[in-house]
Amino acid sequence: MVLNAVRGGLGFLTRLPVGGGEAEWDAFRRAPVVFPLVGYVVGGLAALPFLLPLPIPTAAALYLVTLYLVTGVTHADGLADLGDAAVVHGNAERRLSVLKDSQTGVGGLLALGVTLVVLAMGAFGLAGVGWRLGLPTGGFSFTTGRLGLTVGVVIALTAEVSAKTGMATLVCLGTPAHDGLGSALVGENAPSGLLAVAVVCLPVVALAPDTGLLAIVVTLLCGPVVALLVRAWGRNHLGGVSGDLIGATNELARATAIHVGVVTWTLS
Structure with missing residues (x-):
């Protein structure tokens, strides 16, 4: 099972x-516990460029390319739909009709474009943090048999787990806005499912002694915080949670978590 x-x-x-x-x-x-488990897989694969001796711009670009090769554009499409719905004047029914519209408007382009720029700048930050964990340089040492992880790798992995935890939070705490993909997920889960989600997040906290507990914790918390904000917006403007909001939460939470993680580690 x-x-x-x-x-x-x-x-x-x-x-x-x-x-x-x-x-x-x-x-x-x-x-819902599967969401952060998938986050480990996606985050680990996307962070691989930060283990390579590459120029900062190249590592950041490869992170973005790898990320969307692995995840596709489904969640980004949800963010674009949310952007379109957010700028619509009218009631919940009108906004829901915009969410279902396959065409992307100015609001969607702006939301997606700004988030991608923010994510790209965050990737630049991930590639730029030069402190290494365990080894003078990142990568695997055949002499010691140890894997050296850069701070960028750790934060990228934590941010992806955080984003997926945000999706799980929305699934467990939200109510369906309408019949569809969102209701297939939201309607099957309850707040009690978040306990297992929290337990699955513990392994990434094991990296805290090297990276700093504060940086790990605040990065992890970004996903649930973004999810609660999206949930509140959905409840007030759509009457609940839709599949697009779940996907948008993933994109917004990832970009937020990366910046928060880099800033916290830099200042701590």
Whole structure:
């Protein structure tokens, strides 16, 4: 059952060729704990460029390319839809109709464009933090048999787990705005599911002795905080949570968490 849920989560949240079908999807949508588990996979893969001896701009660019090759554009599309709905004047029904519209307007382009720029600047920051954990340089040492992780790798991994935890928070605490993808996830979960989600986040905290507990904790908290803000907006303007809001939470939380993590580590 757990393996089916993980496979379903990877199939839904990434473009990794894991296969899966209706049984895996059903297992995943009832297991919010899978969200941060997938975050470890996505974050680990996307952070690989920060282990390589590359110029800062190249490492940042490769991070973005790897990230969207792994995850696809589904969540980014949700962010664009949210941007369009946010600038619409009217009631919840009018905003919901905009969310379902396949065309992207100025609000969507602005929301997506600004978030991508913020994310790119955050990736620059990740590539620029030169302090290394365990080794003088990042990568694997055949002499010591140890893997040296840069601060950028640790924060990138934590930020992705945080973003997926934000999605899980929205799924567990939200109410469906309408029938559809959002209701298939939100309608099957309860706040009690967040306990397992929190437990799954503990392994990333194990990196805190090297990176700093404060930097890890605040980076992890960004996802749930963003999710609560999106939930409040959805409740006030849409009557609940939709699938687009879940995807938008992922994009907004990741960009926020990266900047918060880099700033906190730099100042601590």
